[in-house]
Amino acid sequence: MVSIKLPLVLVATIILAVIGFFTSSSVLDQDATTLQKSLFSVGVVANGLLIIILSSLTKTSSTVSETNESASTEGEDDIATLYVGNLPYRANEQVVKEHFENFGYVKSVRLMKDKRTGKRKGFGFVEVGVDAAESMIKKLNDSDFQERTIKVRPAKDKVA
Structure with missing residues (x-):
């Protein structure tokens, strides 16, 4: 049947x-x-x-x-979030991701925008592999990115 x-x-x-x-x-x-x-x-x-x-x-x-x-x-234990400051306002998520991928695995990039205007605020967060996080901080902090000196630090935990 x-x-x-x-x-x-x-x-x-x-x-x-x-x-x-x-x-x-x-x-x-x-x-x-x-x-x-x-x-x-x-x-x-x-x-x-x-x-x-x-x-x-x-x-x-x-x-x-x-x-x-x-x-x-389950896989988020091996992800670290980095704060990236002093980014050029013209930089987008893809360009920042490509720049950071030169130094290790990048899971995601979030660039903060003004809610009212939609313009970028010049900082964001990059989720990277834990094993590459420290070396990225050392290599990228105070480095030049699109004619700006960017600041890269471990992100602080979000307070609810």
């Missing part, structure tokens, strides 16, 4: 189409207000089913994202 697995959304759509077909065909002989009431009830049922389906899909995706978050936090 051949078993075909259809996605739940497709099954729900087919069921709604069948319900709508039979409801509308049986009501076509009746007056317009009865037709409107019938179609409204079909819409309510359809929305209810879609809410159930979408909420189950959301629960599944949140479980997947929680699994991914727990997997990513």
Whole structure:
């Protein structure tokens, strides 16, 4: 026997189409207000089913994202965050990342921006491998980057 697995959304759509077909065909002989009431009830049922389906899909995706978050936090022990100050305002994340990658592994770069204007503030944070952090600080602190002398230090823990 051949078993075909259809996605739940497709099954729900087919069921709604069948319900709508039979409801509308049986009501076509009746007056317009009865037709409107019938179609409204079909819409309510359809929305209810879609809410159930979408909420189950959301629960599944949140479980997947929680699994991914727990997997990513396992590797965060070997990541150090460096504060980088006196950056040129024209520098973007990619350029800073490329500069730091010359000295070791770089996980991410966050350059701070003014919330109101969207302009860069001239400092940011670089997440790097723990084994390369100290050598990056020694080599990059007080070094020239795009005609500016940058400051590189271990980042302080964020106070809540």
